[in-house]
Amino acid sequence: MNTTGSHRPKKRLGQNFLRDRAVLDKIVAAAELTPEDQVLEIGPGRGALTEVLAPHTTMLVAVEIDRGLQNHLMPLSNAHPHLDIRFQDFMKTEWAELGFVAERPVKVVANIPYYITTPILLKLLQAVRLEKEALSTVPPLAERILLMVQWEVAKRLTASPGNKDYGSLSIIAQYAAEVSIVTKVPAGAFYPRPEVDSAVVMLKPRTVAPVAIDDAAKLFRVVRGVFQQRRKTLQNGLLAAGFERPRLEAAVAATGLDLGRRAETLSLAEFAALANTL
Ligand code: SAM
Numbered sequence: 261m262n263t264t265g266s267h268r269p270k271k272r273l274g275q276n277f278l279r280d281r282a283v284l285d286k287i288v289a290a291a292e293l294t295p296e297d298q299v300l301e302i303g304p305g306r307g308a309l310t311e312v313l314a315p316h317t318t319m320l321v322a323v324e325i326d327r328g329l330q331n332h333l334m335p336l337s338n339a340h341p342h343l344d345i346r347f348q349d350f351m352k353t354e355w356a357e358l359g360f361v362a363e364r365p366v367k368v369v370a371n372i373p374y375y376i377t378t379p380i381l382l383k384l385l386q387a388v389r390l391e392k393e394a395l396s397t398v399p400p401l402a403e404r405i406l407l408m409v410q411w412e413v414a415k416r417l418t419a420s421p422g423n424k425d426y427g428s429l430s431i432i433a434q435y436a437a438e439v440s441i442v443t444k445v446p447a448g449a450f451y452p453r454p455e456v457d458s459a460v461v462m463l464k465p466r467t468v469a470p471v472a473i474d475d476a477a478k479l480f481r482v483v484r485g486v487f488q489q490r491r492k493t494l495q496n497g498l499l500a501a502g503f504e505r506p507r508l509e510a511a512v513a514a515t516g517l518d519l520g521r522r523a524e525t526l527s528l529a530e531f532a533a534l535a536n537t538l
Contacts (some may be wrong), residue, residue: 262515273375284312293317300323315340323358350383369382371407372407385405385463390435391479401465412456421525423525428473428487431528436466439461439463472536484501489525492522494526496520511537
């Protein structure tokens with residue numbers, strides 16, 4: 261890792277820099293990069309991951325919000341002409357600005373700041389579009405997304421029905437992508453050391469919906485609604501989310517679902533069946 265400059269880690273920007281080479285190598289191996297791939301790194305920081313990624317890439321765009329890291333990143337960009345560092349806020353960056361060509365695959369490989377994990381994930385998965393359009397009509401932004409997230413978030417992203425970590429994030433992520441945990445990462449792999457463990461997760465955005473959905477907006481509304489009332493029965497959660505009793509009765513008649521169950525016991529397919537009949 262480049263250690264020039266007098267930059268001090270900024271907690272408010274989620275700056276926990278990776279310092280474990282074995283973890284960096286695992287991330288890069290999981291990306292399975294080919295010369296065809298165009299790679300996006302969000303938050304290169306002092307360049308620990310960038311430095312390991314650069315020799316495996318032919319196009320690498322890195323978006324960093326903190327200009328104070330210029331002294332660390334500029335030597336890397338001088339050493340690797342195909343590395344394009346942008347000092348800007350990723351959340352305010354339009355995908356088209358990144359300059360990726362449509363003909364080649366994109367992979368996202370990043371140790372992201374934890375204060376915006378969910379917004380970054382939802383942006384990369386195009387959750388806003390998926391809520392309005394059929395999944396098959398929304399081409400994925402990236403073929404593979406490898407992200408360092410808090411261990412708690414990794415558990416939520418990959419949780420199955422019946423698990424205490426299962427909730428709306430699990431369902432939305434698993435509807436949009438195949439999700440798996442690559443490796444757990446202990447807090448000691450970072451400087452400064454965060455308070456929690458982390459994990460590298462891999463998301464492969466889907467091109468075909470995993471379940472038949474008539475109206476994705478309704479599915480999202482049902483899922484968000486019932487998980488806001490996690491402890492309640494489905495029936496009470498759906499009533500609180502604004503669905504009226506006669507519609508619930510019709511849904512029970514059509515699906516045979518028991519609305520006395522808790523939301524956390526329903527599979528994605530059951531949520532889809534419920535949303536399709538509500
Ligand atoms: N990739 C480096 C590493 O592994 O050592 C740094 C990871 S650190 C967890 C997250 C990085 O994201 C920091 O460098 C931080 O400044 C940057 N960052 C925070 N908010 C950002 C945003 N909105 N857009 C782009 N980068 C951001």
